[in-house]
Amino acid sequence: MAEIIPHWLSKQAFLAPNKPAIEQVDGTVITFLELKNRSQEFAQRLASYGIRKGSHVGILSNNNSSMIVAIHALSYLGAVAVLFNTRLTSDEINYQLHDAEVEVLITADDLLDSAKDLKVNIVKSFQEVEEESRQDIALLSEFDLDDPITIIYTSGTTGFPKGVIHTYGNHWWSAISSALNLGLSEKDKWLAVLPYFHVGGLSIFLKSVIYGMPVYIVEKFNEQVVLDAILNRGVTIASVVTVMMQRLINLLGENRFPGYFRCMLLGGGPAPKPLLEKANEKHIPVFQSYGMTETSSQIVTLSPSDALVKIGSAGKPLFPAQLRISGNVPNEIGEITVKGPMVTGGYYNNQKATKNAFKDGWLYTGDLGYVDEEGFLYVVDRRKDLIISGGENIYPSEIESVLSGFVGLQEVAVIGIEDKVWGQVPAAFVVVNEEAITKAAIIEYAKGKLAKYKLPKEIYFVSSLPRNASNKLVRSKLLDYIHR
Amino acid sequence: MAEIIPHWLSKQAFLAPNKPAIEQVDGTVITFLELKNRSQEFAQRLASYGIRKGSHVGILSNNNSSMIVAIHALSYLGAVAVLFNTRLTSDEINYQLHDAEVEVLITADDLLDSAKDLKVNIVKSFQEVEEESRQDIALLSEFDLDDPITIIYTSGTTGFPKGVIHTYGNHWWSAISSALNLGLSEKDKWLAVLPYFHVGGLSIFLKSVIYGMPVYIVEKFNEQVVLDAILNRGVTIASVVTVMMQRLINLLGENRFPGYFRCMLLGGGPAPKPLLEKANEKHIPVFQSYGMTETSSQIVTLSPSDALVKIGSAGKPLFPAQLRISGNVPNEIGEITVKGPMVTGGYYNNQKATKNAFKDGWLYTGDLGYVDEEGFLYVVDRRKDLIISGGENIYPSEIESVLSGFVGLQEVAVIGIEDKVWGQVPAAFVVVNEEAITKAAIIEYAKGKLAKYKLPKEIYFVSSLPRNASNKLVRSKLLDYIHR
Structure with a gap:
């Protein structure tokens, strides 16, 4: 049975009108009632462009509160928000605009100029929308949980990116699942610094309206700003990726996190063990997690x-999710498959990809991992990142985890490079703090910790690693470093 | 889309195997893993009677842990538990057995003898089931939220009682709704003293497996035992009805509730204002609530x-529920209607009653109330309890609320009695602490507080008030007091 619930923002504005929904670095606060009013007004202005129930409307924006207002506004119209990664090229955006059948594109004010030439009929900035007159139209007062609210493209391991459809229900169940795992406190305040056009960032704002919880907005990652928010602004939970946590811990020095800070939710791939140990030393409550666009944010979390x-x-x-490793033998690596009401029903306009990814209600993630005897998941690697060397499987993350324990080594990434003898051999790309560090020293350090065939055959010293808009490592770009 | 989730007890046993699920007054503890194992074994024994997916199985038991095991066991078989009020007469139970098409009745050991003559093919006590051999059958590992799990009969305002069907989804949403309202803490422990065959008691055990929260079982209400649990056993939340709270406060004397006790969830009809004020004085965090069997426990709660x-x-x-007063004018009394995924889809085998109660997805509760300008619900009365006197509507609860402020008056109930002049006039039934209290004194006290037509025309001094199995006042039985 399709469940009907009241519009979540209207409901929260009714339950807790004066509670802060959004807090910003400059100290300004938007209450739930204000957020509702702003979103409803924005919806009435958006209606000027003929947007109605079922319309696909693109949003091209970096992190800011106007973007959140726009997403809620579209939900008042029953329209679907297609969220664009602002780092994409025009060609890439055009592909997604076309694929998602976007009718109108709304952009941040500073992105309007570059968006003008995109292949979509109507392009308007937030400011331009604000200048439209308000149409006298009915706004949705309730949702059918089976209706779509967002489409977000995944980078796609092979071929073209695919548009993941999220229903209200997917996001709802994701938020509830997280609450059952982390608990729910009146005092919670969640820091949002991950890109809001990715599901990890977006989900914080949907949790906010469902829980009645303030979000502390950080538009661009800066360790000073984030640390200040944690130390001085009452933030209790923060979603981060590994590199952010690394920088935060470096900046923290001998300081301590406040006692009320209860969760550093860590996504974006397996974290190196030495970093986790360092966080542990400093009493930072790190929750490793695993998830992807298709699962509407994390689906596996370490409690x-x-x-x-x-x-x-x-x-x-x-709680509401299930996990299976193909093969089903404890400690044996296989493909991670997941199932649950927070998992997307499929990709927009792409039956083939949907059919490939889903079998009997289970999503085949393409990631490799294993579960131990007690049922804990260990994510090993993306299947495509697996290095096969002389018939042996080598997981880049294992080597990265070891090397990151080397003092003075700041960041590390490992990929397989071609080798005439072994097919592939591992190569490491490292960012170091101290110039004196040598290849020999690193290899020597790794020798006792890694089997010989896992030792990197090459070590490249680089000034930074290629990362995408959500600060995730893009391993595929590392090869360019060698060949340029 | 029908959502699939893992079996909630199996899942909690996987997430928190060693956490207490049930704590008992004698100090014994059942962990989630033990509860799962006991329930699964019980299911395998129950299978001896041919119980399978879709079977209707009656449970006749007072509060105890075996009853909870039996309910979980039935869910492992996909069978539906029909819960019987142990205070019913044989005729009443036979009616429900027949109406619900019950195949097997499972009883508490001490109720087996009296159940032997009931009209059902198979009657077995918990003990007898324990002596069956375990069948080698497949147990459910997941639920479809649209599948039924329980049928509970409502006393019914007119005609025969009706069997309310609860799906897994109804109970799930009820538990989630409550968590969104009350928050969720690792430290929570919920005291269960309301009858477990009513939805208010049952729901605590389903919250328990969904939240991973211990339940403190009190088999029979006794203010000493309940107060001890709150003061000394780490109970943080308790579901009670008015009369229980009254007795607890009397016993409390000058003592204080511990700081960690965070919620006294008060159901079972409007509470008198003086009692709420007394609770407030003593810093008892009372949450008034409103709900019924059809809403799978409370659907409206004061935050x-x-x-x-x-x-x-x-x-x-x-959060996921909606409320409307027919008429839709603030402060104007009308019938309370509700909507939401915790609301039953209807009554078993009774299309007529279902059709009468539901219109466009809204449940017409038969209760009267109003909402103020800010949207807060005030329940006035059951529609059937309304007294109409000379064309004026009189709400018994209003008179009860006033009279209960009279010192020395312990309990009070008001009904309408026939009157040649006015059609009906209010009459009060009172239980007093002090023999010296007179009718005149009570009327005098009420005079300044109630309009003349609301003043009770008769006051009957009684030793106790008629209450049902969940300690709710049964106004319809008061008339018997006059005529006997």
Whole structure:
């Protein structure tokens, strides 16, 4: 049965009108009632462009509160928000605009100029929308949880990106799953610094309206700003990726996180063990997690009680979710498959990709991992990142985890490079703090810790690693470093 | 789309195997893993009677842990548990057995003898089931949220009782709604003393497996035992009805509730204002609530931040729920209608009653109330309890609320009695602490507080008030007091 619930922002504005929904670095606050009013007014202005129930409307914006207002506004119209990664090229955006059948594109004010030439009929900036007159139209007062609210493209391991459709229900179940895992406190305030056009960032704002919880907005990652928010602004939960946590810990020095800070939710791939140990030393409550666009943010999380005994694990599947490793043998690596009401029903306009990814209600993630005897998931690698060397499987993350323990080595990434003898051999790309570090020293350090065939055959010293808009490592770009 | 989730007890046993699921007055503890194992074994024994997916199985038991095991066991078989009120007569139970098409009746050991003559093919006690051999059958590992799990009969305002069907989804949404309202803490422990065959008691055990929260079982209400649990056993939340709270406060004397006790969830009809004020004086965090079997426990609750400013209100509808008063004018009394995924889809085998109660997805509760300008619900009365006197509507609860402020008056109930002049006039039934209290004194006290037509025309001094199995006042039985 399709469940009907009241519009979540209207409902929260009714339950807690004066509670802060959004707090910004400059101290300004938007309450739930104000957020509702702004979103409803924005919806009435958006209606000027003929946007109605079922319309696909693109949003091209970096992190800011106007983007959140726009997403809620579209939900008042029953329209679907297609969120664009602002780092994409025009060609890439045009592909997605076409694929998602976007009718109108709304952009941040500073992105309007570059968006003018995109292949879409109507392009308007937030400011331009604000100048439209308000149409006298009916706004949605309730949702059918089976209706779509967002489409977000995944980078796609092969071929073209695919548009993941999220229903209201997918986001709802994701938020509830997280609450059942992390608990729910009146005092919570969640820091949002991950890109809001990715599901990890977006989901914070949907949790906010469902929980009645303030979000602390950080538009662009800066360790000073984030640390200040944690130390001085009452932030209790923050979603980050590994590199952010690394920088935060470096900046923290001998300082301590406040006692009320209860969760550093870590996504974006397996974290190196030495980093987790460092966080542990500093009493930072790190929750490793695993998820993807298709699962509407994390679907597996390491719970507080297990955080210290299962270091390196992504944890157990959230309450309403199920997890299976193809093969189904404890400790044996296979493809990670997941199932649950927060998992997308499929890709927009792409039956083939949907059919490939889903079997009997299970999503085949393309990621490799194993579960131990107690059911804890260890994500090993993206299947495509696997290095096969002389018939042996080598997981880049294992080598990265070891090398990152080397003092003075700031960041590291490992890929397979061609080798006439072995087919592939591992090569490491490292960013170092100290110039004196040598290849020999790093290899020597790794020797006792890694089997010989896992030792990097090459070590490239680079000034930074290629990362995407959500700060995730893009391994595929590392090869360019060698050949340029 | 029908959502699939893993079996909630199996899932919780996987997430938190060693956490207490049930704690008992004698100090014994059942962990989630033990509860799962016991329930699965019980299911395998129950299979001896041919119980399978879709079977209707009656449970006749007072509060105890075996009853909870039996309910979970039936869910492992996909069978539907029909819960019987143990205070019913044989005729009443036979009616429900027949109406619900019950195949097998499972009883508490001490109720087996009296159940032997009931009209059902198979009657077995918990003990007898335990002695069956375990069948080698497949147990459910997941639920379809649209599948039924329980049928509970409502006393029915007119005609025969009706069997309310609850799906897994109804109970799930009820639990989630409550968590969104009350928050969710690792430290929570919920006291269960309301009858488990009513939805208010049952729901605590389903919240338990969904939240991973211990339940403290009290088999029979006794203010000493309940107060001890709150003061010394780490109970943080308790579901009670008015009369229980009254007795607890009397016993409390000058003592204080511990700081960690965060919620006294008060159901079972409007509470008198003086009692709420007394609770407030003693810093007892009372959450007034409103709900019924059809809403799978409370659907409207007064949130902590509003508890003190809106005394006497039942609060606002829970997050996924909607509320409307027929007529839709603030402060004007009308029939309370509700909507939401925790609301039953209807009555078993009774299309007529279902059709009468539901219109366009809204449940017409038969209760009267109003909402103020801010949307807070005030439940006035059951429609059938309304007294119509000379064309004026008189709400018994209003008179009860006033009279209960009279010192020395312990309990009070008001009904309409026939009157040649006015059609009906109010009559009060009172239980007093002090023999010296007179009718004249009570009337005198009420005079300044109630309009003349609301003043009770008769006052009957009785030793106790008629209450049903969940300690709710049964106004219809008061007339018997006069005529006997």
